[in-house]
Amino acid sequence: MKRTITAAITALMASAAIAQGPAAPPDPAASDPIALGWMQGSPPAPDKTVHWVDGSFYKFPATRWSFAHWNQLIPASDIWRGDGRVAALPRAERKDIAGISFQPANGGATMTWEQALAANYTDAIVVLHRGRIVYEKYYGAMSPQTRHIAMSVTKSFIGTLGEMLVAEGKLDPAAKVVQYIPELKDSGYAEVTVRQVMDMTTGVKFSENYADTSSEIWTYARAGGVLPRPAGYSGPQSFYEFARTVQKDPDAAAGAFRYQTVNTDVLGWLIRRVTNKTIGELLSERFWTKLGMERDAMIAVDPSGNEFAGGGLILTARDMARFGEMMRKDGKFNGQAILPKAVVDTIRKGGDKEVFARAGYAALPGWSYRDMWWVSNDDHGVFAARGVHGQTIYIDPKAQVVIARFASSPQAANAVTDPVMLPAYRAVADHLMRR
């Protein structure tokens, strides 16, 4: 068992290392998981079989299959779509989008939209313009009905839920977290407010640096069952037990924005505490039963059954686009009010730009972070949900565009692909605005 755990950690670290190293990434065209035979056959060949316990599920190019089959690897709970009708997304497909060309921000040569998608390991892409599908494509193991792990795009669903509860007066952003969750009184969250949790300015000690084996992310992942636990593991049994062990970081600057996934699980805990419902129940009641979703979604759970608010959502690209479209329309979808406009306004207002700038996201100049959303503060009012390996909901209100994208980039960090994909998204939006 110890050996398989080590392998799992090595696989994850290799993935992180690629993100930081200068080595050329693998050839995207050669990484189609179906062509490569990953999990194909009856049964698949042993060397093309993905396992969770040895970490092979998280090793590129197996990830191109795993990300599209997450609940086959990790237990997950249900997000029911209800028994209502599917809200069909009208189609107005445009052949001119594929060839839209743009200049990457990294000094690379001009490329087209379709080149950018392929080169960046896209698994699924849906582009809505004024609520209609103008472009849609699936790669590798994906299809319109296939659910993909959303990684940290999940956080924006949770942040939106949180802001909805604020609007309803059920959650006070100025209150201390421990007012709702006394269990955190001896942790680094003792003095932290709800607003600080929602905006990731908590000042807790939690490093998300995969390349450092002493990072808190490792204990966190084991507590949450995201990674196998070593033999004799006696650490925290859940995300929430882990959160109780988190310390205050004496070196954290007051009010600093630091992207720490554990904060989202604390927000998830707050949401559950004030509603006495599970995250799955809430996502079903608030979004899945109301947005005419095509499929039930799922959300990964930790070994104690708590949903992984920081990154566990498993859903289809079209359903992700529906959620984005609702946000673009200030909380309305299909003529129904899903959430108050004030919630979207609060999110779109963004966080403190100075504070964000100090966090060093070179690919995101002028951006800020608010309610678990990334806010560009640009001339189009773009805001986005973002997850590692390329997952995103990109919302451009001025261009009336929503882009939902799943990917399995070998690099975890979006900093690697942002210089290509952000200009690509903008080019499509500009093009659609013009004609």
Next chain:
Amino acid sequence: MKRTITAAITALMASAAIAQGPAAPPDPAASDPIALGWMQGSPPAPDKTVHWVDGSFYKFPATRWSFAHWNQLIPASDIWRGDGRVAALPRAERKDIAGISFQPANGGATMTWEQALAANYTDAIVVLHRGRIVYEKYYGAMSPQTRHIAMSVTKSFIGTLGEMLVAEGKLDPAAKVVQYIPELKDSGYAEVTVRQVMDMTTGVKFSENYADTSSEIWTYARAGGVLPRPAGYSGPQSFYEFARTVQKDPDAAAGAFRYQTVNTDVLGWLIRRVTNKTIGELLSERFWTKLGMERDAMIAVDPSGNEFAGGGLILTARDMARFGEMMRKDGKFNGQAILPKAVVDTIRKGGDKEVFARAGYAALPGWSYRDMWWVSNDDHGVFAARGVHGQTIYIDPKAQVVIARFASSPQAANAVTDPVMLPAYRAVADHLMRR
């Protein structure tokens, strides 16, 4: 880790022991998992939290919650319902059913239908008469949209798939298994035919006696990831790898019926091999997209991603009833032919009664086994899918009745509840025939 594995095994053995011991079973009314607080709260209390790794998920009364949340405990793959309309089951509910009284076959006092349901830890019950819901009730953690583990009811879906492939000429029942799966040539399946697998007359050595720690069922469960693996586990990594280790039983009488779950996984393997599709894809294509199912189903997978054909299906009670209704209607549903009548005829014909009688199922006199279905050979032509802890699809063609039932009886073996539930099912069928 070793301790938690031992706990898991102890929990399972305790469950099996209850099945055999004379001790009075726990009070059903006092075992409502919601009332008891199992997995209730944000988060649930530690002593009311269900874990897979320590076996607590399989300990009564936690099972009353676990059986209704199986994919939250074990990874499972998708069975897509497609994007067609739900085939609504017409409703013609009858208040007179609750009070139908009958005489249990165990010498117990006369009881009513509702008393029998409650006393036998029913989680969900749907009764169809001429295709209409005449009785429907949910208990504890269940609701119409909640999916429950079907245990060995799964086998009948797989057996039906198998017989469909026979009808299509894709699977030859007279052929040897190794003609399709050469990987089994050194196992106890070397000389076994497809028909023998389908009817569980394979003569392999595989004891399903939970109370004996040397039973093959334990290695099988660990290989398939149904139970946690001990530290340093180096045994088979999947159901199929396990199947290759199964030996011929020198003591098995020729042609003897022996209920051995591994046979269903071999049938699943055969089905995958001749179709080159997964079980989940086939169940979706053949049944879920065609029967107007209300919800996607899931099926538990082993750590290598192979579906647990022997017992992994997770579905709603109504969808289980739809499948039963299609079987009652000789393969037709909603006016559409789902499978040829010849397939149902073959199943209903049953297996060899003499052979079955020698297997010693005292509660099932005159029954036989065919294509992973239990066939009563009675005057109503009753046949049934059956899973441990009370899961069933009971089909009475003469009375035009289908009963779909989920339960979480503390006793695994249906032999314990059959003397009550089989007369109860018959009493309801007789009642509905009369008026």
